[in-house]
Amino acid sequence: MGCGKTKVNDAVLKNQHSKAPNQKEEVSDIVIRSNLIRKPTKPFNEEYHNGNKIGTGGFAEVRRCTHKLTGMMRAVKIYYKNLFPQEYLNSGGLQQEIEIFKRLDHPNLVKVYEYFEDDKCFYITMEFCLGGELFHKIGAIDRLTEQVVCDIMRQLFSVVSYIHSQNIAHRDLKPENILIEERGEELHLKIADFGNAVFLTNGVKLKGETGTCYYMAPEVIESEYTEKCDEWSSGVIMYMLLTGNPPFTGETDEQIMESVKTQKYSLDGKEFSKVSDEAKDLIQKLLVPEDQRITALEALSHKWFHISLVRKSPRKDTISSVTNNLRNFRNTFKLKEAIRTFIISQIISVKDTKPIREVFALVDSDGDGRISEDDLFEYLKQNKDVGDARNEAMQIMEKLDSGRAGYIEYSQYLRASIDAGIVLSKNNLTMAFKMLDPEKKGYVSAEELMRALSEDQTESNIEIWKTIIRNASKSKEGMINLDQFIDMLAHKI
Known part of the structure; x- marks a missing residue:
C-alpha cells in the first residue's frame, strides 16, 4: 500500500445567479466537499450494528453492517492495526485509501460513506453489493x-x-x-x-x-x-x-x-x-x-x-426529467447546496439513483466517467438545432461546472438531476439533521456544519459558516435547530 498524500481538489460552489428577495449576499466562497466521506465523532459500534463476515484478505475483513439511524444495509471493511508495521501506521498509511476515494467520483466505483478509527481497527463503510464478486x-x-x-x-x-x-x-x-x-x-x-x-x-x-x-x-x-x-x-x-x-x-x-x-x-x-x-x-x-x-x-x-455492445436504454420519461432538471438547475444559497450534496451522498440510496445513472452513461459519449461540454452538445443536438444545442450545452456547463474544471463530475450531475423536492423532503432533512447532531443536543453549530461539509476547516472559515447560518436562518448565535433547519431548506429558493 502506498503512503503518499495529496490535496483533494473539490469544486467551489459559486452563487452566480440572482438572490431571492430578502436573501443577504453571502460573504465569501466556501469549499464544499463534492464527494462526502464522513468521519463521525462517535465510534463505529455506536453508529452501526455489525453483521456477518462476507470476505477476508491479508490485512482486513469485510462484514455486513446496518446503519442505525437510516436502517440502510452497508458493508464495512475492517483493517486490524496489529497486522501493520508501526512505521506504516504512524505515517498515516491506512488513510491512503480514504484520500484516494475522496479524489474519485465515478458511477462504477463502490460508494464509500464514512471511516472510523479506534486503538485496534480502522473501518471503512461502503455500499453493500448484492450481486457479489x-x-x-x-x-x-x-x-x-x-x-x-x-x-x-x-x-x-x-x-x-x-x-x-x-x-x-x-x-x-x-x-x-x-x-x-x-x-x-x-x-x-x-x-x-x-x-x-x-x-x-x-x-x-x-x-x-x-x-x-x-x-x-x-x-x-x-x-x-x-x-x-x-x-x-x-x-x-x-x-x-x-x-x-x-x-x-x-x-x-x-x-x-x-x-x-x-x-x-x-x-x-x-x-x-x-x-x-x-x-x-x-x-x-x-x-x-x-x-x-x-x-x-x-x-x-x-x-x-x-x-x-448492446446497452439498455433508459426510460423516456427519465431522460426527459433529467434533461429538464439539467436545463433548469441553478445554484441556490450555499448552505442549501451543501445539505443537498450531503443528503445525496449519505442518505439517498444507490438504488434510487439508478435510472438517473443510466442517463449519465448515455450523455457520457466517450465513456470517460465525466460529462464535457462536447458530451452535452452531442446529446442535446439529437433533438435540437445545432446552434441551440451548443448554446444550451454552454449554459449547463456554466451552471454545473462551478470549479471551471472543464467537465461535470458524477456527484455534480446527481445534484442537478435529482428533483430537489425529493432530496429536500422533510424526512431526508430530519435524517440529515440527526446525522449532523450525533450528540442529540437539538441544534447544529457552525463548527459542526463546517466539519461535515467543508474541506477548508480553518478558524476564519468558522466565522464564514456562522455568517451563512445567520443570513439563512436569522440565528444570531450561529446555531440552528431542527425546525429552523427544515424551514430554511424546504422553503428558501
Whole structure:
C-alpha cells in the first residue's frame, strides 16, 4: 500500500445567479466537499450494528453492517492495526485509501460513506453489493455472452481511464475486487478495494511488486512500471471472462509469474471458436509490452464496442426529467447546496439513483466517467438545432461546472438531476439533521456544519459558516435547530 498524500481538489460552489428577495449576499466562497466521506465523532459500534463476515484478505475483513439511524444495509471493511508495521501506521498509511476515494467520483466505483478509527481497527463503510464478486461469473455453467462481456469491459475501461486521469493507479484489478451491484441479469460493476492504489507523480515510475500474480503485468514483476499495469490486468480479466481460463498458468505463483514474463498466450482453441475477431484484436492490444499497450481511453474507442455492445436504454420519461432538471438547475444559497450534496451522498440510496445513472452513461459519449461540454452538445443536438444545442450545452456547463474544471463530475450531475423536492423532503432533512447532531443536543453549530461539509476547516472559515447560518436562518448565535433547519431548506429558493 502506498503512503503518499495529496490535496483533494473539490469544486467551489459559486452563487452566480440572482438572490431571492430578502436573501443577504453571502460573504465569501466556501469549499464544499463534492464527494462526502464522513468521519463521525462517535465510534463505529455506536453508529452501526455489525453483521456477518462476507470476505477476508491479508490485512482486513469485510462484514455486513446496518446503519442505525437510516436502517440502510452497508458493508464495512475492517483493517486490524496489529497486522501493520508501526512505521506504516504512524505515517498515516491506512488513510491512503480514504484520500484516494475522496479524489474519485465515478458511477462504477463502490460508494464509500464514512471511516472510523479506534486503538485496534480502522473501518471503512461502503455500499453493500448484492450481486457479489465478478469472480463468480468466470467459468460458470451459464457462460457470459460476448455482448455481456463487452458491457462489463466498457464499464471497467471507463473506471480505469477515469482514475488514471486523476493520477491514480489501482495496481490490483482482478475479478475479486470487482463487485456487481445487484442480483439479476444486468451487471452493473462497482470497483472496490483501493488498498494497493497509489497517487502518481508525473514522470516518476512506480516501483515494488504488488497485486495478484494471474493479473500482474510483466513490468510489475520486474518492479518498475507505470499506471498501464491496470490496462494489462484489464486485458487478463477480459480474456478470462470470454474463455473461463487465465491466459497465463502455472502450478505455483512463481511459475505463473514466469509465464506472465514470456507474454505468450493463445487465442486459438475451442474456447475462442465463438469469440469475435474484434475481441481478439483488443486483447492483443492490451497483453503486449508496456510501450505498445493502448490506454483505457483508447480501448473505449475500439471497434469491438461499436460492433458488440448492446446497452439498455433508459426510460423516456427519465431522460426527459433529467434533461429538464439539467436545463433548469441553478445554484441556490450555499448552505442549501451543501445539505443537498450531503443528503445525496449519505442518505439517498444507490438504488434510487439508478435510472438517473443510466442517463449519465448515455450523455457520457466517450465513456470517460465525466460529462464535457462536447458530451452535452452531442446529446442535446439529437433533438435540437445545432446552434441551440451548443448554446444550451454552454449554459449547463456554466451552471454545473462551478470549479471551471472543464467537465461535470458524477456527484455534480446527481445534484442537478435529482428533483430537489425529493432530496429536500422533510424526512431526508430530519435524517440529515440527526446525522449532523450525533450528540442529540437539538441544534447544529457552525463548527459542526463546517466539519461535515467543508474541506477548508480553518478558524476564519468558522466565522464564514456562522455568517451563512445567520443570513439563512436569522440565528444570531450561529446555531440552528431542527425546525429552523427544515424551514430554511424546504422553503428558501
